[in-house]
Amino acid sequence: MKILLTTLNSKYVHSNLTLKYLFACAERNRDSIDIREFTINNEEDYIFTELLRKGYDVICFSCYIWNIEKVLYLAENIKKAKPEIKILLGGPEVSFDVVPLMIQHKFIDFIISGEGEAPFSELTEMLISGEQELDKIAGLTYRRGGKIYVNPAAPPLNFESVPFPYLNLVCEEDKVLYYESSRGCPYNCSYCLSSLERKVRALSMERVKSDLSYFIYKRVQQVKFIDRTFNWNRERCLEIMQYLIMGDNGVTNFHFELCGDLIDDDMIQLLGTVRPGLLQFEIGVQSTNESALSACGRSSEFEKLAENVKRLREPGNIHIHLDLIAGLPYEDYTSFRKSFNDVYVLKMHQLQLGFLKLLKGAPIREQSEEHGYIYRSKPPYEVISSKYMTADDFIRLKQIENLLNLYYNREGFSLTLEFAIENFAMTPFDFYEEFADYYYSKGFQHKSHKKEDLYRIFYLYAGWKEQLIPEIKGKIKKLLMKDMQNTLNSDAIKKFERKGWEYSQ
Secondary structure, three states, X not given: OOEEEEEEEOOOOOOOHHHHHHHHHOHHHHHHEEEEXXXXXXXXXXXXXXXXXXXOOEEEEEOOOOOHHHHHHHHHHHHHHOOOOEEEEEOHHHOOOHHHHHHHOOOOOEEEOOOOHHHHHHHHHHHHHOOOOXXXXXOEEEEEOOEEEEOOOOOOOOHHHOOOOOOOOOOOOOOOEEEOOEEOOOOOOXXXXXXXXXXXXXXXXXXXXXXXHHHHHHOOOEEEEOOOOHHHOHHHHHHHHHHHHHOOOOOOEEEEEEOHHHOOHHHHHHHOOOOOOOEEEEEEEEOOOHHHHHHOOOOOOHHHHHHHHHHHHOOOOXXXXXXXXXXXXXXXXXXXXXXXXXXXXXXXXEEEEEEOEOOOOOHHHHHOOOOOOEEXXXXXXXXEEOOOOOHHHHHHHHHHHHHHHXXXXXXXXXXXXXXXHHHOOOOHHHHHHHHHHHHHHOOHHHOOOOHHHHXXXXXXXXXXXXXXXXXXXXXXXXXXXXXXXXXXXXXXXXXXXXXXXXOOO
C-alpha cells in the first residue's frame, strides 16, 4: 500500500503543516507514506504526471480556499486515469457540507472533517491491514456500495499527544516553516473558523521550548506561529518570547499574530532591545467602528491598541503589520474611510486592506441574508455587496488596495507619501482614492510595473496635481529621488537616470 499526502500551496515559499502532522501521527505506517507539495502556479499536467507516475494506492489532498478548484479537477482526472486509486480530501474547505460535496463529485472516496491526525492514522491502519470497520473512525465520511456514510464528529484532540512534526522530515530551509503552540481561540469573531472552538488547547511550556530549540538549532529563515491569538495568555507569551530572545541565533525570524489590546508594559519593555529582525507581529484591527466589531462578536479598545502599537514600534526593531477588513456588518464606505485613516496614521510597516470572506462553516455566512451579503459562489467566497456597501464601493476599495500595496506596503516611497498627503491637504484615504482614480484613468492597471516605473507614475500624478498646487511637481521629484536613493541600489539609480522620468506604456 502506497499513500501520498499532498497539497497545492499558494506560493513556493509556503509549506503545509497539516501534511507533516498527519505523517508524524501515522507512526506505524510512515514507510508507506510519501509527502509531496506543489503550488497553484505549477502546470496542471506536471502535477497530474507526478501524482500518477509512482503508483500510489491512496492520494490525500489538503484543501483550502486557494486550491480547492484545482484539487477537485486533479482528483477527478486521477480517478479517470486510474479508477482504483482512492481519493481522500481533508482541510477546512471540505469539512462542511460533506454529503453534497460527495454527491456532486463521485470521484471522492473519503473526507476527513476537522482535525485530521487521529482519523487519518486510523484510516491508514485499516487500509493497510485490509480492515473494513470504517464506521468506527470519528470525523470520517466515506462512500461504500453506492451510499455515503457520515460518522460522528471527532472530539478535540489532546494537542499534547500530537508529535512535533519536523523531527522526521527534512528541514525545508528555503521555505517558511509553520508552527502552533496552541489550538483554538478565546474569541468568537464570526468571520473566522476559529470561533467554532472557544477554548484554547495549549502545549506545555516544556514541549514548546523543546520544539523551538529545533528551529533555532537548524537556523531556519522564518518560523510563522499560526496560533490565532498568541498573547491570549500574557505570562505564557512573555515566557516564550523571552526564550526566543535568549536563544537568538542571529538568523531566524519568528512571526506572531497578536491581539493589540493585550500588549502590556512588560511586553513592551521586554521587546525594546531585541535584535532587529528577530520578531515580527501581525495585529488584526479589522475596523475602528464599534458597531461593526460588536456585530462580529469582536471587542476592541482602539485607543489602547493604537497606543500599544506605537510604543511597540518606537524602538524600530520589530516589523509590525496591521490588518483591516472591508465589508463587515454596519460598516459603510464612509465608516471604512474613517477606519482606514485611524489605522494609517499609526505608520506601521504594512497595512493590509482585506475583504470579508464568507467561509464555509463561519457563523457570519449564516447571517448573509440579515446583512444583505452577496458573495462569490466559489472560493474565496469574497463579499461583492451588502446592505452597507454597493458593488461599486467595493470596486473602489479594490483600486485603493492596489495602490496601497504598490506604494505603501511595497515600501520605498515613505518620504514622498508623507509629504503628498500633508501638502495635498487630504486624509490618507482620500489621497489613495484620488491616486487610484488617476492610476486607473490612465490605464496603468493593465500591466505590472518595475519599481522604478512606479516612481515615474507618481511623478506623472504630481504633474497632474500641479494644475491645482503650483510647484508641487518639482518638490515631489526631489523626494522621489531621495526615496529611490534610500531604496534602490546604485546601478538601478544610474539606469533610471539614463532613461529619465519619462514613462512609456
